[in-house]
Amino acid sequence: xxxxxxxxxxxxxxxxxxxxxxxxxxxxxxxxxxxxxxxxxxxxxxxxxxxxxxx
Ligand SMILES: [Zn+2]
Numbered sequence: 001x002x003x004x005x006x007x008x009x010x011x012x013x014x015x016x017x018x019x020x021x022x023x024x025x026x027x028x029x030x031x032x033x034x035x036x037x038x039x040x041x042x043x044x045x046x047x048x049x050x051x052x053x054x055x
Contacts, residue, residue, distance in 0.1 A: 004033045010043035012036030 004011065004024060015021030015037040023038035029046040036043075042050070 004035050006035065008034060010034035010045045012040060012044050015040070 010027065010030075010032055011034050012021070016035070018037060020038045022035055023040075024033055025036055025038065025040050025043075026033055027043035027046055028041045029050075030043060032043055032045075034040075034043040
């Protein structure tokens with residue numbers, strides 16, 4: 001266990017420059033921790049999977 005890595009693909013790296021963009025969040029789909037805006041509830045990996053249902 002531990003803090004999410006800065007290089008974790010679940011992170012929302014585009015959020016990092018925002019004021020509240022470096023929070024530790026928990027994904028409501030996979031339950032994994034990721035770094036991103038404090039209001040995010042889905043990690044970047046699950047978000048990408050959701051928007052491409054054909055894959
Ligand atoms: Zn996820």
